[in-house]
Amino acid sequence: DIQMTQSPSFLSAYVGERVTITCQASQAISNYLNWYQQKPGKAPRLLIYDAGKLDTRVPSRFSGSGSGTHFTFTIETLQPEDIATYYCQQYDTLVSFGGGTKVEIK
Amino acid sequence: EVQLVESGGGLVQPGGHLRLSCAVSGFRFDIYAMSWVRQAPGKGLEWVSFISDDGDNTKYADSVKGRFTVSRDNSKNTLYLQMNSLRVEDTAVYFCATDPQAGSSPWGFDSWGQGTLVTVSS
Numbered sequence: 001d002i003q004m005t006q007s008p009s010f011l012s013a014y015v016g017e018r019v020t021i022t023c024q025a026s027q028a029i030s031n032y033l034n035w036y037q038q039k040p041g042k043a044p045r046l047l048i049y050d051a052g053k054l055d056t057r058v059p060s061r062f063s064g065s066g067s068g069t070h071f072t073f074t075i076e077t078l079q080p081e082d083i084a085t086y087y088c089q090q091y092d093t094l095v096s097f098g099g100g101t102k103v104e105i106k
Numbered sequence: 107e108v109q110l111v112e113s114g115g116g117l118v119q120p121g122g123h124l125r126l127s128c129a130v131s132g133f134r135f136d137i138y139a140m141s142w143v144r145q146a147p148g149k150g151l152e153w154v155s156f157i158s159d160d161g162d163n164t165k166y167a168d169s170v171k172g173r174f175t176v177s178r179d180n181s182k183n184t185l186y187l188q189m190n191s192l193r194v195e196d197t198a199v200y201f202c203a204t205d206p207q208a209g210s211s212p213w214g215f216d217s218w219g220q221g222t223l224v225t226v227s228s
């Protein structure tokens with residue numbers, strides 16, 4: 001099984017600040033990685049696919065990069081509506097998710 | 107408008123069974139692979155099972171293999187999850203989700219239902 005380790009598990013930042021989340025795979029997964037946003041009480045939403053491609057209607061302040069075992073997800077300028085938990089997900093071998101990063105406004 | 111509506115959740119005793127359904131509308135169900143993803147209360151996401159667009163290929167997480175069975179009826183635009191030998195640790199909100207990449211393995215999930223809660227407790 002491929003383990004996905006996300007960090008940090010929690011972060012607090014100011015509106016307008018740049019936020020970065022990392023995801024480490026236990027083995028190389030090429031660019032077979034997606035990122036999701038989940039707001040409280042809601043279903044997840046696909047934001048980034050294939051490590052760096054923005055899904056439809058996703059604001060351009062979100063971005064992703066990386067390949068192999070190390071990936072990053074960035075919110076360029078944090079907005080109040082970005083308060084959520086973010087998950088990475090690999091699909092190299094079946095599917096597994098990272099543990100999540102809860103983002104709050106400072 | 108794409109809609110996925112799960113049903114069939116509820117309270118069940120350990121060792122019991124439930125069948126979840128996911129009724130879809132607003133898109134061509136028979137050309138989409140589908141998955142079930144669950145989320146235990148206050149916890150992260152866990153992929154459960156996958157089924158290809160034609161139903162010929164299925165995959166399962168190790169935690170449910172041999173106990174859960176995924177199926178679909180393309181004539182009824184409905185996805186199912188038969189859950190047997192339920193355990194306390196199966197307690198979670200179960201989401202159905204579309205997988206837009208054609209293939210025999212899961213890729214990712216671009217539309218989701220609102221989820222149905224399964225509680226396994228004595």
